[in-house]
Amino acid sequence: MVRLRIPMLLCAALLVSAAVPAVGAPEQRASSTTVNGVYSITFNLNIASSLPAGTTITCRAQMVPGQGGLNLGNPQLAATPVETAAGVATVAGSTAICAAEIPFSWTVTSAQGGVMLSYEIDAVSSSGSTPLLVRSSARQGIGAAFPAAGETASLSFNVTF
Numbered sequence: 001m002v003r004l005r006i007p008m009l010l011c012a013a014l015l016v017s018a019a020v021p022a023v024g025a026p027e028q029r030a031s032s033t034t035v036n037g038v039y040s041i042t043f044n045l046n047i048a049s050s051l052p053a054g055t056t057i058t059c060r061a062q063m064v065p066g067q068g069g070l071n072l073g074n075p076q077l078a079a080t081p082v083e084t085a086a087g088v089a090t091v092a093g094s095t096a097i098c099a100a101e102i103p104f105s106w107t108v109t110s111a112q113g114g115v116m117l118s119y120e121i122d123a124v125s126s127s128g129s130t131p132l133l134v135r136s137s138a139r140q141g142i143g144a145a146f147p148a149a150g151e152t153a154s155l156s157f158n159v160t161f
Contacts, residue, residue, distance in 0.1 A: 036105035037147040039063065040154045043121060045089060045096040045161045054127040055134055057089035057161075059098035060120050065106055066113030066143060081106045089121075096161070117142040121161060137161055 043059045051057075062084045081104070089098035098121065119142075123135040137159055147153035 032107050032109055033111055034105065034107050035065075035111050035146045035149070037103075037150055038152040039102045039104070039115070039117070039144070039147070040152050041085075041100050041102065041117075041119070042154070042156045043089070043098040043119070044156065044158045045098065045121065046158070047091070047094045047096060047161050051123055051134055052125040052127055055123050055125045057091065057096055057098060057121065057123045058086060059089065059100055060084065060086045060122075061100045061102060061117060062119070063102055063104070063115045063117045063144075065108050066116050111146050114143055114145040116140075117144055117155070119157070121159060123161070135161060 039061075041059075041061050045057065062082060064080050064082050083102045083104045085100035085102040087098045087100040089096040104115075118138070118140040120136065120138040122133060125132045125134045139157075144153065144155060
């Protein structure tokens, strides 16, 4: 039986030569695109039961890019941008309308992912010495497409409150 001996120096040289093309190769990054516009969100509330006098209804909306637009492998795009807005409802009898506008401008890997929207609507009574949350409604994970660049997308939600 013949034993073949490969010197350690030769092994090291082979490893280094195999790594050299990788060092000079350009880093592969996903392309990115800028998306911008405004979401105009209207909440049409049907107030199911009476609220205490002095109650204020507020709405808050939050949005982030949909999963298709995030690139967690790219440190520049890894931080998830979040945009929020709030509004105060105008009450008329057993209905109310609350509106919020969310402007945004993000760099994403794909405009096809759209956004994921979440909202919360709260009724807070100010009668008494401490504000009291009387009623609350929330929803998460609502998908929406990006509007055309620089345009406004109108979203409307009917909420029994």
